[in-house]
Amino acid sequence: MKAVVSRRYGSAALGDVDVPVPGKGEVLLEVRAAGVDMGTWHVLSGRPYLMRVMGFGFRAPKTPVLGRDVAGVVSAVGAGVTEFAVGDEVFGTCLGAFAEYAVAPVSQLAAKPAGLSFTEAAAVPISGGTALQGLRGVQPGQRVLVLGAGGGVGSYGVQIAKAAGAHVTGVCSTSKVSLVRSLGADEVVDYTVADFTGTYDLVLDCGGHRSLSRLRRAVTPRGAVVLVGSETSGPLLGGFDRALRAMALNPFVPQKFSLLLSTERGEVFDELRVMIEAGTVKPAVDRTFPLSEALDAISYVYTRRSIGKVVVTI
Numbered sequence: 001m002k003a004v005v006s007r008r009y010g011s012a013a014l015g016d017v018d019v020p021v022p023g024k025g026e027v028l029l030e031v032r033a034a035g036v037d038m039g040t041w042h043v044l045s046g047r048p049y050l051m052r053v054m055g056f057g058f059r060a061p062k063t064p065v066l067g068r069d070v071a072g073v074v075s076a077v078g079a080g081v082t083e084f085a086v087g088d089e090v091f092g093t094c095l096g097a098f099a100e101y102a103v104a105p106v107s108q109l110a111a112k113p114a115g116l117s118f119t120e121a122a123a124v125p126i127s128g129g130t131a132l133q134g135l136r137g138v139q140p141g142q143r144v145l146v147l148g149a150g151g152g153v154g155s156y157g158v159q160i161a162k163a164a165g166a167h168v169t170g171v172c173s174t175s176k177v178s179l180v181r182s183l184g185a186d187e188v189v190d191y192t193v194a195d196f197t198g199t200y201d202l203v204l205d206c207g208g209h210r211s212l213s214r215l216r217r218a219v220t221p222r223g224a225v226v227l228v229g230s231e232t233s234g235p236l237l238g239g240f241d242r243a244l245r246a247m248a249l250n251p252f253v254p255q256k257f258s259l260l261l262s263t264e265r266g267e268v269f270d271e272l273r274v275m276i277e278a279g280t281v282k283p284a285v286d287r288t289f290p291l292s293e294a295l296d297a298i299s300y301v302y303t304r305r306s307i308g309k310v311v312v313t314i
């Protein structure tokens with residue numbers, strides 16, 4: 001089968017590999033679409049180096065085929081699988097989604113939302129799941145600030161916070177203002193023109209790498225800052241040092257910093273499916289790229305040109 005293969009960090013190409021075989025608790029998917037996010041770039045580049053020691057492979061990628069977000073059709077089931085059958089349309093995460101076929105654990109899959117194309121469904125799992133987990137506990141009437149609102153996680157963050165009844169302010173650059181407004185944000189701040197003002201009950205920080213003191217000033221005395229991610233070019237930690245400093249600061253300040261490490265679970269994707277089918281959340285797909293141009297798709301996201309989500313179609 002055709003797949004985008006990376007045998008050493010920093011390079012990848014379309015090549016031929018064997019179709020994988022599903023093991024116990026796994027299914028083989030005929031991949032129709034695969035989502036792209038900043039994580040895809042991290043796996044391709046091997047940067048920051050922190051992720052190599054976190055288990056992605058020290059000298060070379062542990063999993064050569066790129067891509068994690070997936071939407072497709074079950075074409076074979078492994079031993080013990082009762083949740084899905086051949087022909088089912090599913091979405092979720094796996095290792096090696098930039099390929100014609102991929103093996104996925106059933107624990108990381110859910111039924112594809114009715115009314116969504118495979119392309120839209122592949123744009124949901126990691127970004128939507130991360131936003132959902134970062135916004136747990138938001139109450140109606142609370143003020144939520146989403147930094148990086150025009151990106152993958154942020155575009156879901158705006159919609160999920162609105163669905164919870166919050167007053168939502170989205171912060172993004174000029175080209176993303178109209179998307180963020182269309183997603184339902186009550187206020188949109190173009191940070192290239194002016195910085196955001198005021199205080200919020202919760203800040204979902206998906207980009208911009210603002211200082212911890214700036215983030216503290218953005219929340220109420222009992223407010224919370226959820227650190228989702230924020231890129232710097234630092235080769236070792238890539239901005240993660242700020243999260244470590246936030247954890248060290250926590251006991252000494254009234255506001256609460258939390259570091260989000262989202263999990264990829266079928267139950268989370270099922271929650272998203274329900275929200276999508278109810279019409280409260282919709283993937284914002286900016287562009288699609290064919291499998292042969294998957295590296296261009298990653299570069300498009302990495303250089304921050306993407307508005308919402310980007311998907312590779314197979």
Ligand SMILES: NC(=O)c1ccc[n+]([C@@H]2O[C@H](COP(=O)([O-])OP(=O)(O)OC[C@H]3O[C@@H](n4cnc5c(N)ncnc54)[C@H](OP(=O)(O)O)[C@@H]3O)[C@@H](O)[C@H]2O)c1
Binds near residue numbers: 153171172301
């Ligand atoms: N913790 C976890 O479990 C988890 C899970 C998924 C992703 N992540 C991380 O979360 C981050 C976001 O991921 P993503 O996939 O959403 O990336 P993305 O699609 O690139 O979105 C990030 C957004 O931040 C915006 N941004 C940059 N500087 C900004 C600033 N000063 N103020 C406001 N917005 C700014 C970027 O565009 P503009 O500058 O044009 O507005 C971009 O739209 C990444 O660091 C990723 O690695 C973490």
